[in-house]
Amino acid sequence: MAKQQSQNGKYKSKKTEDLAGVTKNDANEFLTTNHGVRINDNQNSLKDGERGGTLIEDFILREKIHHFDHERIPERIVHARGSAAHGYFELNESLEKFTKAKLFTETGKKTPVFVRFSTVAGSRGSTDLARDVRGFAVKFYTDEGNYDIVGNNIPVFFIQDAIKFPDLVHAVKPEPHHEMPQAASAHDTFWDFISLMPESMHMIMWVMSDRAIPRSLRMMEGFGVHTFRLINAAGESHFVKFHWKPLLGVHSVAWDEAQKISGKNSDFHRQDLWEAIESGNFPQWELGVQIIPEADEHKFEFDLLDATKLIPEEIVPVQRIGKLTLNKNPDNFFAETEQVAFSPAHLIPGIDITNDPLLQGRLFSYIDTQLSRLGTHNFQELPINRPLSPVHNNQRDGHMRQTINKGRVSYEPNSLGGGCPFQAKAAEGGFTSYPERIDSQKIRSRSKSFLDHFSQATLFFNSQSEAEKNHIIDALKFELGKVETKAIRERVLMLLSCIDKALATPIATYLGLSIPSAGKGALLNGSFPADANPEDYQPVMVKSSLEKSDALSMEHTPKNSVATRKIAILVADDVDEKALLNMQHALEAAGAVAELIAPKLGSIQSANNTEFPIMKSFLTTASVLYDAVYVPGGTNSVATLAAEPDAIHFLNEAFKHCKAIAADKDALQVLEETAFYNSLNEEDPEDNGMNTGIVIGADGAADSNIFIKAIAQHRFWDREKQVKVPA
Structure with a gap:
């Protein structure tokens, strides 16, 4: 497929070009029916007098309503969204x-x-x-x-x-x-x-x-x-x-x-x-x-x-x-x-x-x-499903057929069409199925090699960081806490105990239940054929040859970039313009997206009377939509935010969710109002920002490089067990 260049120099595929052929732009065009007839009045249906009944002959109304009535197709049974x-x-x-x-x-x-x-x-x-x-x-x-x-x-x-x-x-x-x-x-x-x-x-x-x-x-x-x-x-x-x-x-x-x-x-x-x-x-x-x-x-x-x-x-x-x-x-x-x-x-x-x-x-x-x-x-x-390679076969007709096939032949082999379309040899790109040798009997069964149900579940759990393990346990507490039938909870606990007792025990404690014994036959329940020998379906308890696999934990994912991360900058009138712009430029230079959030929409003015537009307020957004938070200095800006409950909640919630937070030294008044401030190390409040994820700036501005490195760590999960924040 020869690559093409769009006007801005970015790669444009042949598929994009093909779709452009069926893509319409209605700008500056007359309104028409689906058959191309221009419409003079799309505001009123055809009636028997000004206050009379609507006439069935109104083909414009009928076409519009019929199309609307059938615009939705059945959604996917799964993967619908x-x-x-x-x-x-x-x-x-x-x-x-x-x-x-x-x-x-x-x-x-x-x-x-x-x-x-x-x-x-x-x-x-x-x-x-x-x-x-x-x-x-x-x-x-x-x-x-x-x-x-x-x-x-x-x-x-x-x-x-x-x-x-x-x-x-x-x-x-x-x-x-x-x-x-x-x-x-x-x-x-x-x-x-x-x-x-x-x-x-x-x-x-x-x-x-x-x-x-x-x-x-x-x-x-x-x-x-x-x-x-x-x-x-x-x-x-x-x-x-x-x-x-x-x-x-x-x-x-x-x-x-x-x-x-x-x-x-x-x-x-x-x-x-x-x-x-x-x-x-x-x-x-x-x-x-x-x-x-x-x-x-x-x-x-x-x-x-x-x-x-x-x-x-x-x-x-x-x-x-x-x-x-x-x-x-x-x-x-x-x-x-x-x-x-x-x-x-x-x-x-x-x-x-x-x-x-x-x-x-x-x-x-x-x-x-x-x-x-x-x-x-x-x-x-349909255009989105149509292949780029040409389609030639003898399949015809059917609902919503779009291809107009020429000629009298719709079968194969044929002589009237010169034998076309031809079968392709493998060397000519013809698809050939792999000739796998099969020598067996028809049977409804599964291989005994499918009976190990727990070794890789255990490997996965053992491979997680402590924070990830805790999240799995909490997720199971939440899910099983919603289950009303005690027998179901007990059966799940039995299965979880086969993975790891350290997994099952805290969940059982939370549910107020004992873990049932997973003895021979206890794991079968109804999950085998009616006429089968239960022994043939008894799970095989095997231990993986691996203790853990780093690839299974997100702890080992790359953490060297803040590209596309969204950073909330909390501001109000009289903000320190230099600190704000220094951090904003540093974040954007690193590939992050910085957004100003204030108590109200419109704009704010810096201490130097520079106007900054505000697109998000505490009413229209929330900390959960951002990856990190920064609070610049400015006497009046800091005082306004410190007195704004939504701003304090924004910070508390960001801390609760273990995100990086930075504040100028001049903005400590805002942090002092939070539920987590007293938990910070007063002897070394900066802590390089890499242990707690809280970066307190010196000389009136947060250290942007440390903050950016902290954001790249994604989360500081240790906070979950250290401090409980009401947010």
Whole structure:
């Protein structure tokens, strides 16, 4: 795909050009019907006299109302709430040794992509900050056809077999008798299902961790979840796992903060993604692969085909091969973000599926869902789904067909059409399935290698920092505290005890329960076939060969940048202009976004009578929407803020959520009003800012370099156990 240049010199893909061909701008145009007839009066329907009845012959009214009545399509059953963007993927390292897919063999090539992020359980109108898995789906518009990596921000899944997927979704959705709660797993039906499915426990650890409440869509990992195949030109197969590694690092919010953000701005992630792209701070991820030779399929202590397992990076390192950049927002949310159709069955030559039973079911489910949602198998002809490579086949007609096919032939083989379109040989780019040898009987069963449900859950928990472990425990307290049925709580506690007693004990204490014994047979419950021998489904208690894996903890994510972080600067009239501008310029030079917040909108004046516009007030924004807070000096500004309860609450809340806070030495009067001031080390109030995250400036201005380094640390989680702040 030859790259093109837009007027501003930024990369513009062929896909962007194609979409431009069907994109309309109504500016300076006459209003028309859908058939192109200009409308003279769009304010009044046609009536039988001024006060008479509306006439059915009013074709303008009928067309407008009919279109409106049918504007909404069924929302996705899962992943209904989404955000998306255009961009490109550039390959840096060829995988020609492993695959013939040009996408992964032609270095330097920029392949257009459309990426959709989503929450799973909630409806389209739910909050961005629900505790939930996040979808991470990438559509590559390659020269060989469309290829989709349909993944999540968590590398494993709840279940091993797709036949359980409807049950999982039914359980996590709002309970059917009263349709509550929305976009939340903290209720009886979900935990009832989980308590009877020990295979879910690894995924539960991830969902109860901070990974389920990301700071930004731009700051979360993505995973292909399943094991796929790479096929090279010689027909040799290797297994592969896909990873998306964000250049900004992996960061989260606090749970209390997530709940407050949901009330303050339920579009927090959507707005963050949109604004980052509009401002030119293009989100980027590196694509990594874990490649396993076919001969090594069975050498691991877990099954490669088990979607509830991951491959620790210490065992198979992630090889980074290219970069994904999102550089353009959609022009129309419905036409692009809502109508885009992904499927793991959208494959290209050189990439194939495996016998993962969860993946196998998804191949059917995704296409079937698109038929229901978009109303036609011609969904691939919608502009956002249309491949860049030409489409030639004998499929015709159907609801909303857009292609006008010429000629009399719609079958194959044929002679009347000269045999066209021809089948392609493998050497000509034809897709060939990997000829995996199969010699087995039809059976409804699972491999014994799928019966280890706890070793990787334990590995995940052991790999977390102390703060992360505490957050998992608190999340489980919250979730199970919402469960009303005692027996469900007890079954979950039993499963948690199989992961780690140190995990289960504080939760049991909080719930006022004892941990039931997880003896032989106790973990089976109803999670096996009716005629099966229960012994065949008894979980295997294994210990991982790894004590911990650094890649599983966000503690080890890059913390060397404040790019795109939002910093609140609290100001009022008579602010110290020099201190304000010095900090603002330093933050912006480091790539952060600084916003002035005052008691009221309009503008303020500095001590030097310089006017500063104010776009946010304490009434219209909140600390939970920012990454850090700075208070400059200025006698009257400081006095105003010190007497402003909302300003003090802003600081208390930022401290409670462990964010970096800076204040000029002249602004100590404001900090003195906070609930946390007395906890600061009076003998060494600066503390370099790197232990407490509180930076007190000297000589009338905060040390911007120390503050910026503190912001880059993301959070100072030790504060959670040191000081309880009423905020």
